[in-house]
Amino acid sequence: MAASLVISAPASGVGKTTLTLALARAFRQRGLNVQCFKSGPDYIDPAFHAAATGRASVNVDSWAMDGGSIAHLVSRGADADVVLAEGSMGLFDGVAARGVSGTGATADIAEMLGWPVLLVIDPSGQAQTAAAIAAGLRDYRPGVRLAGVVLNRVASPRHEDLVRRALGDAGIAVFGALPRHAEISLPKRHLGLVQAEEQAEIGKLIDEAARFVAEHVDLDAVLRSAAGWSPQPAANGLNVTPPGQRIALARDAAFSFVYPHMLEGWRAAGAEIVPFSPLADEAPDTNADVCWLPGGYPELHAGRIAANARFREGLRAFAETRSVHGECGGYMVLGTALTDADGVRHEMTGLLGLETSFAKRRMHLGYRLATLAAPTPGHRAGARLRGHEFHYSTILAQPDTPLAVVHDATGAVIAETGSRRGHVSGTFFHLIAEDR
Structure with a gap:
C-alpha cells in the first residue's frame, strides 16, 4: 500500500x-x-x-x-x-x-x-x-x-x-x-x-x-x-491507437513534446517506435509506415533545421508514399517557413503551406476538442480528439485543406484547424486522448 x-x-x-x-x-x-x-x-x-x-x-x-x-x-x-x-x-x-x-x-x-x-x-x-x-x-x-x-x-x-x-x-x-x-x-x-x-x-x-x-x-x-x-483494477485501459505499426518518431531537443502515455500506449498496442534526430540531419527510417513529428522548440533551432538537407529531402521522399503527421512545433516544421524571434525567416520542409512567425509573440493556450474532417494516422474521419495547445507563434498563412473543426473548452470554434495535403497532416494541439 x-x-x-x-x-x-x-x-x-x-x-x-x-x-x-x-x-x-x-x-x-x-x-x-x-x-x-x-x-x-x-x-x-x-x-x-x-x-x-x-x-x-x-x-x-x-x-x-x-x-x-x-x-x-x-x-x-x-x-x-x-x-x-x-x-x-x-x-x-x-x-x-x-x-x-x-x-x-x-x-x-x-x-x-x-x-x-x-x-x-x-x-x-x-x-x-x-x-x-x-x-x-x-x-x-x-x-x-x-x-x-x-x-x-x-x-x-x-x-x-x-x-x-x-x-x-x-x-x-x-x-x-x-x-x-x-x-x-x-x-x-x-x-x-x-x-x-x-x-x-x-x-x-x-x-x-x-x-x-x-x-x-x-x-x-x-x-x-x-x-x-492501493489501486483498484481498471475496467479498461488507455484508448490509444498507434498511428502505424512501425513509427519513425522525431526525437531531439527540437522535437520532444509528446505525452509519455501516448508512447506507452503505442508500444502496448504492438507498435515499434524508431526515433530519429532532425537536428543531427537524420531522415526518417525508410522501413517505417508513418512518420510523427512532435512539438518542442523548433524556433530555437530553425536555422539548423533549414540547413539540414538530408532530413528535409528524406522527409519529403517519405511523404510521397506514406503518412506524415506533425503536432505544434512539428506542424510548423512541415510548413513552408518559420520566422524566429529575431525576425529571420527560415525555410522549412514545404510539405504544407503553413507559415508561422515568432517575431510578434502571441500566446495560444488551452484545451482543444477536434472533430476530424479526414482521417489522420490512427484515427478515422469524424473521430473526436482531445488535446492541448500551448505556443507563442502567429499564423501568417494556413492555405491547405482544414484537418478538423476545433473547439476550445468553452465550445467556441477556433481558427487553428490544422491542415492536410496529400499524405501530410498537422495540428497545433498535442493529442491526449480520443473520445471513446
Missing part, C-alpha cells in the same frame, strides 16, 4: 515542481520506491519526475481522460512505497465547462483517487493572510482533503512564526518552512521549465533540493499525512 499525496498550491510559480522533485529524491534516498504523476497537460515535468525517481511518470487529466484511463495510468504505482502527484496551476483551477471526467483541475484528481493535498504556500508579502488562503482552499470543496502545508520562500524566522501561528489557529498542520534559496531554482524558458534532458547537472540540482527540503521539512510527518492507497 502506497503513501499517496497530491502536491498543489494556490497558484502557478509557487514551487510545486521543486518540492515534488525534492520530496521524491529525499524519499528515494531513504530506500523507498517513489512513483510520480503529473495532473494536467504538461510534457516537461514528467521527465523531471523520472530523473528524481528513476521511474517513468505520466500525465493524468480529468478534462481529456475518463476514469478508467486515469485508473489504468495510476495503477503503475501499485508497487511503490510513495506516490506523489504534482498538480498544475492552482488547486481548483480548470476550465469552465466539464470535460470527460472533470474540468482539468488538480482537485478532480485528488477527489477521484482519494489522495490528500499537500499545499505549497508562498507567504511573500503576507503573514496571517496565508492562513486564510490555506483555510479557504481546505474548505472550498468537501471531497478534497488537505493534509497540511509547506511554506516556501519565507523571509525570516519572525515571518515564519507569524504564519505558523496563524495556520495552527486554523487547525492546519505545517510540515516545514523553506527560506529563500535561489540555488535550487529550475531554469525556465517561454513554454515552461528548460527540459530535463537539456540540463547536464539535473541530478546534482535535485540532490541539492532534496538536502535543502530534508533540512527544513518533517519528512516523517509528510508520510504520516498521506493516504494509504
Whole structure:
C-alpha cells in the first residue's frame, strides 16, 4: 500500500515542481520506491519526475481522460512505497465547462483517487493572510482533503512564526518552512521549465533540493499525512491507437513534446517506435509506415533545421508514399517557413503551406476538442480528439485543406484547424486522448 499525496498550491510559480522533485529524491534516498504523476497537460515535468525517481511518470487529466484511463495510468504505482502527484496551476483551477471526467483541475484528481493535498504556500508579502488562503482552499470543496502545508520562500524566522501561528489557529498542520534559496531554482524558458534532458547537472540540482527540503521539512510527518492507497483494477485501459505499426518518431531537443502515455500506449498496442534526430540531419527510417513529428522548440533551432538537407529531402521522399503527421512545433516544421524571434525567416520542409512567425509573440493556450474532417494516422474521419495547445507563434498563412473543426473548452470554434495535403497532416494541439 502506497503513501499517496497530491502536491498543489494556490497558484502557478509557487514551487510545486521543486518540492515534488525534492520530496521524491529525499524519499528515494531513504530506500523507498517513489512513483510520480503529473495532473494536467504538461510534457516537461514528467521527465523531471523520472530523473528524481528513476521511474517513468505520466500525465493524468480529468478534462481529456475518463476514469478508467486515469485508473489504468495510476495503477503503475501499485508497487511503490510513495506516490506523489504534482498538480498544475492552482488547486481548483480548470476550465469552465466539464470535460470527460472533470474540468482539468488538480482537485478532480485528488477527489477521484482519494489522495490528500499537500499545499505549497508562498507567504511573500503576507503573514496571517496565508492562513486564510490555506483555510479557504481546505474548505472550498468537501471531497478534497488537505493534509497540511509547506511554506516556501519565507523571509525570516519572525515571518515564519507569524504564519505558523496563524495556520495552527486554523487547525492546519505545517510540515516545514523553506527560506529563500535561489540555488535550487529550475531554469525556465517561454513554454515552461528548460527540459530535463537539456540540463547536464539535473541530478546534482535535485540532490541539492532534496538536502535543502530534508533540512527544513518533517519528512516523517509528510508520510504520516498521506493516504494509504492501493489501486483498484481498471475496467479498461488507455484508448490509444498507434498511428502505424512501425513509427519513425522525431526525437531531439527540437522535437520532444509528446505525452509519455501516448508512447506507452503505442508500444502496448504492438507498435515499434524508431526515433530519429532532425537536428543531427537524420531522415526518417525508410522501413517505417508513418512518420510523427512532435512539438518542442523548433524556433530555437530553425536555422539548423533549414540547413539540414538530408532530413528535409528524406522527409519529403517519405511523404510521397506514406503518412506524415506533425503536432505544434512539428506542424510548423512541415510548413513552408518559420520566422524566429529575431525576425529571420527560415525555410522549412514545404510539405504544407503553413507559415508561422515568432517575431510578434502571441500566446495560444488551452484545451482543444477536434472533430476530424479526414482521417489522420490512427484515427478515422469524424473521430473526436482531445488535446492541448500551448505556443507563442502567429499564423501568417494556413492555405491547405482544414484537418478538423476545433473547439476550445468553452465550445467556441477556433481558427487553428490544422491542415492536410496529400499524405501530410498537422495540428497545433498535442493529442491526449480520443473520445471513446
